[in-house]
Amino acid sequence: MSAVENESGRGSARAVALASSLGRFLVIAITTYLGLLAVTFFIGRVIPIDPVLAVLGDRAPANVVERTRREMGLDLPLVEQFYIYVKNALSGDFGTSVLTTNPVMTDIRRALPATTELATLGTLIGALFGVPLGVLAAVRRGSIIDQVVRVIGLIGYSVPIFWLGLLGLVLFYAKLQWVAFPARLDVVYEYTFTPITGFYLLDAAMQGQWDVFWDAFRHIILPASLLGYFSLAYISRMTRSFMLNELAQEYIVAARAKGLSETRIIWGHALRNAAVPMVTVIALSYAGLLEGSVLTETVFSWPGIGLYITNSLQNADMNAVLGGTIVIGSVFIGINLLSDLLYRVLDPRTKSA
């Protein structure tokens, strides 16, 4: 036990600890980001696609090729090229997409919100249903609900997402007509609606255009539920195992000895402790949806970042591929940092360390 410390001393010690851990976070973030840039730069140089040819085609005369090569800075030493590459990347300049002829950043600004909206809704569904399901499965071990969680997890493991997606489309779109066809909006709205943030649900609500909101909802609900299902399968399984671990601890016996209700013990003590590792699990699953929903985006013609990168890759559009990779990587780094920070907030044991 440290001896007498006054309150303000403690407070400022905490603040210093938090500031230093924030500083450490920033250093980690910057290093990781530079590493990411280095890797993408390297990939861009070693792959057998000549960026000049990609722009000019293979019938351009030699002097034009030479001039373009110089204009693109490809005759400079590698170190200098990397420096320029980093400088451009930091200012959000990833060059122009050969496929769309837009600056890559413009394309990404359109595609990323589409993916993020889908992934966020999917994760919300996954966490909102997955956490309580996992808790109940742990509390009533061996009961019906525990079996249900197991089966959900099993299907989540073994059934390919595009197959479930197609099945969902056949059932809910073609047969029941509960949801809209694969796209983000009906064609009518595509031209009349001006997005602000790129999150259509949010934009429509902010502008009070409830018909657009409803339309966007009818388009997003099926793919979001699908991603939500897979995220739920994972989150509920992890919640269950974390909860079982917490419920076996001595402090739970002590909480019972205090006369607390089961509700309070489960949701107030056990889940509060399980929340610490859950943060990482949910963040990882969210990050996974952000980069890994290519199949879903394909099945649902969702103009997201996964679809964008896949299309670019198939057309050897390296600027777009690398730019997209860097942006997704940055999002990954950001989410990881955020979950690390949240972990620290939730677990008092990490503060003094």
Added chain:
Amino acid sequence: MSALLDVEDLRVTFPTRTGLIEAVRGVSFSLGRERLGIVGESGSGKSQTGRAIMGLTPPQARISARKLAFDGIDLLGISPRERRSLRGNRIAMILQDPKYSLDPVMSIGRQIVETLRTHEKVSKAEARERALAMLEAVQIRDPKRVFDLHPHEVSGGMGQRAMIAMMLIAGPEMMIADEPTSALDVTVQLDVLGILDRLVSERGMGLIFISHDLRLVSSFCDRVIVMYAGKVVEQLKASELGQAQHPYTRGLLNCMPRIGFERHPLPVLDRKPEWAA
């Protein structure tokens, strides 16, 4: 004086894959406003006896008794809800190791307040005041600061005092202390015992003190129960420990080292199957 707690033929049985494990096999005793020690070797059923009284037996276990009454209340006959309202309120329990028995992510103060507000309708401010007073009663010098600390930030001795505060705040009449000092540093064991001792006598509580340390129990308690393999093999006054009849108790006594006497070879406890019969 009518007994605070009456236990007659208490049995706790765990069904397992390999058959039934009888952890407690017909334990009987009664407790007034006194200190009763329960000693016995590891696995003799001391903790399970305590937990059965608390109503904290694991759900898969079967529990039975001819009589299990606290202050005239038939503990096995009342509803789980009524049982719960006794716990922490009229019967409390202190666990062995504060490192594991306090919730790591909740501040010490909130854990103490939680017990109080579960059993009494008091305002937040009053609950805080009383928790601070309780921390002072367990001889924590700087209660305001400790109130906001988390369990990992305090030492074992401090943690166990917080545990005592958490369990005593609602003013229970009976307390079960399951090896409350075994996990502590020897230097603070006596401090914590002293605090427990004072609070128990000040408040006139009944105490069941579980330990495997016969010397500690005999110096701390009025009466001692010796358990072996789920049964009570001997009950006697702490002052009359020297006159113990049962060979197992005598064995335990003989195992205690005495200053000034060299013992070679070290004595080994005798265990005879007929004692468990």
